[in-house]
Amino acid sequence: xxxxxxxxxxxxxxxxxxxxxxxxxxxxxxxxxxxxxxxxxxxxxxxxxxxxxxxxxxxxxxxxxxxxxxxxxxxxxxxxxxxxxxxxxxxxxxxxxxxxxxxxxxxxxxxxxxxxxxxxxxxxxxxxxxxxxxxxxxxxxxxxxxxxxxxxxxxxxxxxxxxxxxxxxxxxxxxxxxxxxxxxxxxxxxxxxxxxxxxxxxxxxxxxxxxxxxxxxxxxxxxxxxxxxxxx
Numbered sequence: 273x274x275x276x277x278x279x280x281x282x283x284x285x286x287x288x289x290x291x292x293x294x295x296x297x298x299x300x301x302x303x304x305x306x307x308x309x310x311x312x313x314x315x316x317x318x319x320x321x322x323x324x325x326x327x328x329x330x331x332x333x334x335x336x337x338x339x340x341x342x343x344x345x346x347x348x349x350x351x352x353x354x355x356x357x358x359x360x361x362x363x364x365x366x367x368x369x370x371x372x373x374x375x376x377x378x379x380x381x382x383x384x385x386x387x388x389x390x391x392x393x394x395x396x397x398x399x400x401x402x403x404x405x406x407x408x409x410x411x412x413x414x415x416x417x418x419x420x421x422x423x424x425x426x427x428x429x430x431x432x433x434x435x436x437x438x439x440x441x442x443x444x445x446x447x448x449x450x451x452x453x454x455x456x457x458x459x460x461x462x463x464x465x466x467x468x469x470x471x472x473x474x475x476x477x478x479x480x481x482x483x484x485x486x487x488x489x490x491x492x493x494x495x496x497x498x499x500x501x502x503x504x
Contacts, residue, residue: 340353346389421439425437452473
């Protein structure tokens with residue numbers, strides 16, 4: 273079994289905190305070990321619940337749980353994300369899951385293909401809990417903007433038809449409220465963000481980057497989420 277787990281926080285939550293987890297299983301339902309599937313779902317729910325409890329300031333949290341799966345007919349090159357009933361799952365649940373998949377499939381494509389075996393590609397859980405009036409607790413190294421810059425990098429600028437050395441920032445060193453003005457490069461282990469001229473990125477309190485491609489208009493996404501901004 274191939275396993276690939278990712279944490280999928282919802283950066284836009286205001287009154288609620290949503291935490292998702294998914295895991296790749298790639299198994300036909302006709303060959304599925306239902307006890308193992310239930311254990312995998314329970315594990316994802318446990319991990320997501322830990323994240324919810326660690327990031328919300330209030331002590332007692334009772335999140336709602338939604339199970340889902342990326343399903344397809346064997347041989348297809350695409351999946352349909354299907355909301356599933358609550359667990360626990362067993363072989364007796366197979367018919368219910370297939371019915372949920374067929375309903376989602378018809379909703380997306382209008383009809384069902386010839387009868388075939390169903391494959392579960394990924395399983396998903398999403399836990400949602402009210403955030404109340406408390407703010408999300410985020411870890412921050414509190415490093416200044418100057419220390420967040422790790423150097424410069426030559427980048428081709430279409431406007432000038434030439435390479436220019438632009439500042440490079442360490443994503444993990446940026447702290448809440450810091451504003452990066454383009455042109456700039458923000459890099460981390462898994463991705464690189466290039467900010468063009470006249471753009472801006474600000475680090476939100478959830479640690480997400482909010483980006484405006486028109487700096488003259490400001491960061492509109494912060495209108496309902498006011499921040500104390502530190503210019504870099």
